[in-house]
Amino acid sequence: MDNRLFFPLLIVMVLVTYLLRMLPFVLFRRKIENARVKRFFEYLPYAILSAMTIPSILFATSNMVSATLGLIAALILAYKGKNLLVVACAASLTVLTSDMIFAFLI
Amino acid sequence: MANKKDSFLDGIKAGIPISLGYFSVSFSFGIIAILSGLSIWQAAILSMTNLTSAGQVAGVGIMAASGSLIEMAISQFVINIRYSLMAISLSQKIDKKFPFLLRFFLSAGITDEIFGVAMGTKNSVGPRFLAGLIALPFIGWTSGTILGAIGGSFLPEYITNALAIGIFGMFIAIVIPEVKKSPPIAIVCAISVVLSCIFKFAPIFQNISSGFAYIISAVLATLFGVFAFKDANSTESSKEETHG
Numbered sequence: 621m622d623n624r625l626f627f628p629l630l631i632v633m634v635l636v637t638y639l640l641r642m643l644p645f646v647l648f649r650r651k652i653e654n655a656r657v658k659r660f661f662e663y664l665p666y667a668i669l670s671a672m673t674i675p676s677i678l679f680a681t682s683n684m685v686s687a688t689l690g691l692i693a694a695l696i697l698a699y700k701g702k703n704l705l706v707v708a709c710a711a712s713l714t715v716l717t718s719d720m721i722f723a724f725l726i
Numbered sequence: 727m728a729n730k731k732d733s734f735l736d737g738i739k740a741g742i743p744i745s746l747g748y749f750s751v752s753f754s755f756g757i758i759a760i761l762s763g764l765s766i767w768q769a770a771i772l773s774m775t776n777l778t779s780a781g782q783v784a785g786v787g788i789m790a791a792s793g794s795l796i797e798m799a800i801s802q803f804v805i806n807i808r809y810s811l812m813a814i815s816l817s818q819k820i821d822k823k824f825p826f827l828l829r830f831f832l833s834a835g836i837t838d839e840i841f842g843v844a845m846g847t848k849n850s851v852g853p854r855f856l857a858g859l860i861a862l863p864f865i866g867w868t869s870g871t872i873l874g875a876i877g878g879s880f881l882p883e884y885i886t887n888a889l890a891i892g893i894f895g896m897f898i899a900i901v902i903p904e905v906k907k908s909p910p911i912a913i914v915c916a917i918s919v920v921l922s923c924i925f926k927f928a929p930i931f932q933n934i935s936s937g938f939a940y941i942i943s944a945v946l947a948t949l950f951g952v953f954a955f956k957d958a959n960s961t962e963s964s965k966e967e968t969h970g
Contacts, residue, residue: 621763625792630768632795633785634775636802637809638834644813645833646826656952663914663951665808665838666904667944669780669897670915671922676936677894681887690888694895698902704895705747708754711895716888723884 686718730849732821737858740847744839744859745866747896752867754892755782756874761890762790766875773871777837777864779893781805787936797938804941812841819845821852828853835860838900914951918943 674691681687693714697707730736752773759769764786776782784801813836832853840859844851878886905912925931925939934942 621765621768621789623768626764626768626789628795629785629789629793629798630772630775632798633772633781633802636799637776637778637781637806640803640806641809641813641836642830642833644810645817645836646829648814648817659910659955660948660952661808661811663911663948664804664944666901666911667914667918667947667951668805668940669901670918671940671943671947672780672783673894673897673901674919675923675926677891680891680894682883683887686887687891690891690895691898694898695902698899699906701903702899703747704899705750707899708747708751708892708895711898712754712888712892715891716884719884719887 681715683719683722686715686722689718690715732852732854734854734858737855738862740843741859741862744843745862748863749866749870751779751893751896752870753874754889755779756871757878757886757890758783758893759786760875760878762786764789766872766879769875770868770872774868777835777867778806779896783893784940791935793935797935801938801941804945809836812836816841816844816851819851821850824853832856832860835864837863839863910951910955914947917950918947921946
């Protein structure tokens with residue numbers, strides 16, 4: 621990627637992300653009291669991750685069928701309470717296996 | 727335990743499991759970065775300076791689409807605002823003697839998992855422990871990104887395909903336990919997914935970039951959740967964030 625495109629975007633990205641972490645850590649002393657504001661920040665991370673995962677995960681590989689199988693494997697294992705590493709590896713292995721099976725069949 | 731000394735080594739030990747997870751997940755980030763058109767060293771700089779999964783995935787998406795600086799700023803703000811809450815919580819738990827200047831430096835290492843482990847310790851958090859806790863995950867995140875980016879340039883497509891899905895697996899592993907625990911979060915996430923699909927597939931939204939689509943979907947779904955579930959008690963919000 622051209623550095624003239626990359627660096628301005630990177631600098632904005634780093635500044636925003638760093639200030640979000642640094643300012644409250646350096647300045648804040650009190651906890652948020654307002655229940656609605658609290659719940660907004662409590663729900664928001666999960667809503668973002670959900671929106672980022674579906675439907676994007678279906679297009680993360682070149683084959684939508686194997687991606688769907690990977691999604692299902694990840695959902696089942698996450699529901700069973702497996703940790704991050706196990707779920708991530710299982711999704712990858714499922715995609716790998718199903719792609720190889722498809723390549724063999726077609 | 728209560729009066730345990732602030733120890734760098736204790737921090738290192740506590741960071742080992744996080745660093746292993748980060749290594750494998752950042753491997754798939756490295757591949758995504760290469761597929762988005764970044765070079766290996768661009769991917770490495772990005773991971774070293776940001777240390778955040780969801781923000782970086784959205785960020786390289788915006789870079790790949792030659793998005794605007796404003797879009798980048800808004801998307802990073804919304805995706806990473808949770809760190810501000812974690813930073814507030816963590817600021818209540820650190821040593822009274824925590825040096826002011828070190829706060830500027832160590833705050834850069836606040837992530838979901840590091841926050842979770844730091845809040846889970848019995849003692850107050852000292853600068854040595856926090857520095858140790860951040861060290862290995864930082865190394866794991868950076869080295870995984872570099873190896874993923876290198877691998878992404880020469881590994882066969884069926885391997886990179888399989889590895890690229892790994893980071894989404896991690897997102898799922900973060901969300902699903904909360905969805906099981908909390909009906910409001912389950913409904914908010916379901917709405918967010920539906921909106922995200924509408925943005926992706928509805929013809930009238932085709933010129934809205936993916937970065938904005940995520941933000942709008944998540945904020946609308948969250949606002950709905952905040953006003954629809956008036957009486958849901960949000961006890962121990964700091965613990966709610968200690969996923970991972």
